[in-house]
Amino acid sequence: MTSSTTRLPTEAEIAAINAQHLIETPLRPADLLFVFGTRKDVEVRVEEACRLWREGYFRWAIVSGGVTPGSELSECEIIAGAMVARGVPADIILREDRAMNTGENVIFSLPILEEALGLANIRSVICLGNTWTARRYPMTLHRHWPEVEKMLVTVDSFATPRALWHTDAEFSRRVLNEWDKIEPYKARGFIAEWPDGGLGVGQQAQR
Template sequence: MTAMDRSRRLPTADEIAEINRRHLIETPLAPADLLFMFGTREDVALRVETAARLWREGYFGWSIVSGGVTPGSEQSECAIIKAAMVEAGIPAQRILEEHRAMNTGANVILSLPIIDAALGLQNIRSVICLGNTWTARRYPMTLHRHWPEVEKMLLTVDSFATPRALWHTDAEFRRRMLHEWDKIGPYKAKGFIAEWPGA
């Protein structure tokens, strides 16, 4: 069965329970030094609206947006998302930019030197990862692989009408979730991500 076919499978009750418990991790949010905005073409407005709310409520002092140019666009995900963040009220000078990443690993690898040059990695003690619900813990797991010292929090958003815990009842939500869940084992084996939280 190919990866695409597998993402169209109907998960068992045990698999649904394991995904809800291990993948859809929710962490308590506390004010952080940095908001890490992972590039996307999905639900950009919702992600930006969430970032703007966090900014207004004092949850971060700096942000980095990471994402390259995707097929069909002349602008990088970073350029599109940052412009929307500024329009939503986040000061442009508080948003660092990474314009080349084409996947989650590159988001982190290419962003770390930018963060270091602007702020000093040693000055960042906590990071909020903001991304899509279905990618879930793979964001902080990727960050943990390359930047284990920093405290990580996870906040995810999606525009599905289906409640998050019932993702398996919506065909497209289910496909996206299973597609991401199936990456965890192989990515850990290849050293792309590291276990988070805990052991």
């Protein structure tokens, strides 16, 4: 399916997506916050990153994302700059400004992390991204960096509750577009199965 997905999900599909894709993980302080770049809902992503910093959930952060059409600044520059403006220390934010997709976010960031911190010194990572992309962030990270513990935090600006994503046409389109990528991406080796046990939407994640 392409990003123009307009099909309606079946009841079974809604249940599977809520249980398997839109997962929430128990959250505890991590060594690293991995902020995946975006052009949508930038403000809510920045606010969540800053909340996590204020509440002591990470020691280091990496923001990854290149220049997208229509912008002179990279996603990295926009998001990292906004985080610093809201109080996250600039010297704890690592930057990757070439990636054009989720795979490149991870592939291009790993050498930066190795040089700055040493991958062996990072034991836990919180992935921060869009709700609809959901587990594909840590699945991508797991493909290239299986050793590290992964947690997931997702945000969006939809008024629709997450569990009712299928009742909002645009929310549904975005979720289905991402859900349809999972199996083909696994088959092509872009992502790896994760997690061993996660919490579906509607189940209570610990924060």
